[in-house]
Amino acid sequence: MSRYFIIYKPFGVLSQFSGEANTLASLFDFPKEVYPVGRLDKDSEGLLLITDDKWLNHHLLNPRFGHQRTYLAQVEGIPTAEAIKTLSNGVKIKVDGREYLTKHAVAKLLEKVPDLPERNPPIRYRKNVPDSWLELTLIEGKNRQVRKMTAAVGFPTLRLVRKSMEKINIMDFKVGEVQELDKDTVYHKLGLTGFKEAAKQKQNRPKRS
Numbered sequence: 328m329s330r331y332f333i334i335y336k337p338f339g340v341l342s343q344f345s346g347e348a349n350t351l352a353s354l355f356d357f358p359k360e361v362y363p364v365g366r367l368d369k370d371s372e373g374l375l376l377i378t379d380d381k382w383l384n385h386h387l388l389n390p391r392f393g394h395q396r397t398y399l400a401q402v403e404g405i406p407t408a409e410a411i412k413t414l415s416n417g418v419k420i421k422v423d424g425r426e427y428l429t430k431h432a433v434a435k436l437l438e439k440v441p442d443l444p445e446r447n448p449p450i451r452y453r454k455n456v457p458d459s460w461l462e463l464t465l466i467e468g469k470n471r472q473v474r475k476m477t478a479a480v481g482f483p484t485l486r487l488v489r490k491s492m493e494k495i496n497i498m499d500f501k502v503g504e505v506q507e508l509d510k511d512t513v514y515h516k517l518g519l520t521g522f523k524e525a526a527k528q529k530q531n532r533p534k535r536s
Contacts, residue, residue, distance in 0.1 A: 373489035393466035401486040420475040
């Protein structure tokens with residue numbers, strides 16, 4: 328039976344279990360069979376799903392099954408309305424050395440600082456350089472995509488936190504907190520209840536001659 332863990336990955340921790348640096352193994356005594364679904368960079372924080380469910384891993388990482396990932400990004404400067412529109416409509420970034428136009432996203436400038444745990448170490452405060460917070464919801468996950476997107480419109484990311492995947496949310500988690508969820512809850516929150524069974528039935532349906 329598959330296991331499912333939701334964690335708040337801290338800044339500075341690698342999204343892997345092996346190696347001599349700070350890894351996920353330092354947070355919890357995870358079963359040997361599980362692995363992270365996708366990655367968060369060492370300098371990014373927030374939601375990470377860890378499981379040994381191979382079907383779920385394939386579904387969440389396959390671009391054709393785009394699912395919502397929401398990020399909170401503290402950026403240098405205060406983005407203009409034009410920058411927000413560009414982030415929403417698609418911005419050109421480099422992916423594997425090639426130019427790539429990001430898919431439509433939902434981007435908005437937050438009026439208040441989000442209620443997040445303090446980062447360790449904290450972001451370096453600069454009195455003469457204002458900063459602000461964006462919320463970005465994407466349906467794709469290219470390498471360092473949010474950082475590349477905000478930089479492309481002139482507002483580099485200072486701190487990045489993945490807030491949610493569909494309805495799985497870590498806004499009330501502490502840094503490094505780990506929670507185990509059951510399969511039904513995970514599939515329901517990801518909007519996949521009944522999806523796997525329907526896909527199997529479609530695959531097994533006899534083809535018309």
